[in-house]
Amino acid sequence: MTIRYSIFLLAFLILSCKDKPKPAVVSVPRPTVSTDGVRITFPDAAMIRAFATQPAKPEAIRTDFAAPGHVAAMVLRSSESPAERLVLFDDPDLSDNYTAILQHRINIQTQRGNLDRVKDLQAHGAASGKEVIEAQTQLANEQAAIISDEATLKLAGFDPEALRRAQPNTILVVCEIPENQLGSIKKGLPCTLSFASFPNEKFTGRIDDVNDFVDNTTRQIKLRIAVSNPDGRLKAGMFATVQFGVTEGKFLTISRDAVVTVQGQDYVFVKTGPQAVERRSVQLGQQRDDRIVVLNGLRENESVVVSNVLQLKGLSFGY
Template identity: 25%
Template sequence: MFHLTTHGLRVSVAIAVALGVAACSRGSSDDVQAPPSFTVDHGLLKVPADSPLRKELVVQPVQVRAAPHAMAFPANVEADPARTANVLPALTGKVVELKVGLGDRVNRGQLLAVVDSGDMAQANADVVKARDALDLARKALDRARGVKAAGGSAAKDLEAAQSGFNQAQAEYDRARTRLVSLSGSPDASTARPMQVTAPISGYVTALSVAPGTYVNDPTTAMMTISNLDMVWITANVPEIDSGLIAKGQAVDATLWAYPGQVFHGSVSFVSPVLQPDTRRDLVRVAFANPDGRLKPNMFATASIDIPQPAQVFVPESALVMNNDSTTVFVEVSPWTFERRAVDLSYDESDGTRVLKGLKAGDRVVVRGGVLLND
């Protein structure tokens, strides 16, 4: 669509009135009818050499350029799934201490909670028993080697001692590895409760436990930690427009929380699967968020630049209404013009895109065309 400015119309009408008054004045003084400002011959408008219109009309060639078409879609801020971690308990038990609260900032490895777990006590006991069995097997192996060296035992006794040592070593390694995976200390002299630590740095965005509660399901998250240094603005693109979006296209995002501010980025991910309930495609744009201003679940609008083939652009001042159609005056020969209807796309900041009616190389009246609109 386009808009003819009221100011431009008043100026053009004033010029037309002035030309008419001047013509009437000459006619009344000389009693000779002034020549017309332009003539119409088989649909062509010709401006004579002595016409005052020649000083008012400005003719320029049309512009041809490949300007992208910006399409706006509703969007919202999301935490990056690759930077979000659900903290699961390794074992069941009772939460005896909770070291963080909802919204707290935590660092990787920081203690989050302490859980009193019978399974954890069993893991500690397994390590102690395996360590003791390993020490005993090592002593038996040393004795067997000494006896063998003195010639007092058969080779099979040494082999049996070696096998016992190997099995004890393997059992100790297994018990120790399991305890370490549960955040336990295999070198501690006494058993300790299970300690839950942060797998990543970020903010506690969800919390489902409290001191004194029981953790009975190891598959249920105790809390969620999200690193918000980088977030996504996810646009919901209708199915009909999904084929126009591709990775790398420029995006300008605006948020309801920050009116007047524009966040610039580019498409980093286009979902290969539509959402079954909304029939929309998810298009994600990654934005750096060092100051934490972009918060998950904020509403936004994502304007995506859709590449377009080279098209004709004209200034808005070249457009003239003729009944219900939009027209321009095209110069077909010097100072000879043809009225031509055009189809427009949408407003542009530096011109109006013409879909049909003009081609590269055409010259149009960009100022004063309303004077020919008779």
């Protein structure tokens, strides 16, 4: 009886297992990422809800405005010609340009005198029209050559005429600031500089010149800052941090939690549609509490992701 009952129970269990339906395998939808990793599209609105956003908004904040720079030149008095300035650049090519400019000036004066002399000779029948044309050509060549060398110095942040008037025993620091900070900067503005070689000292300077153009790639503009250097401690090539004082105004800010950094570049993720996110490269300013200033890369009221940002980083960059 016991054996018969056991057989019956085993048969019942086998039949029960056959009749029990297997659970269906459900595939979990995944976000779609563009080839370059810039755009991420989610399959449904429920999935994107995990990535909360906040608008990028302007705030009235006080911030220290600083920029990196370097001592690009030293100005000394020439021992041979006290009226002239001896300028020592950290870039030998700029030294060549400045020397060429000085030589062109001498040549232009010489060629102008020569042209006046030849014209006078022609007026008295002692020179031909061909000689006048040759003298005019030589003068024009020198004038064209000096324009080329002056343009090279301008691109590096130097005004050749200002160099000739610069005070001896002065260093000239060149730094770059973002285009959108130009409104708070003007010629003659005082600033404070610190140097890695003298970490416990502050040096006072003033903005000597603001360049005439903005770099098309970096959207930065060069400033030249003059700093008195009577004891000669500051040398060409030294690195500096230039502090422009405290400025107050409206700056576009985002939460610090929104920022990820990859290989030295800062990024945020912007919600561009109901189920779409876009990676955006940004240039950041100073941080105040949990907010950070955005100098470039965002527009006001764009929706910036502030939660689960590391997941988006992994999707975007593939890790």
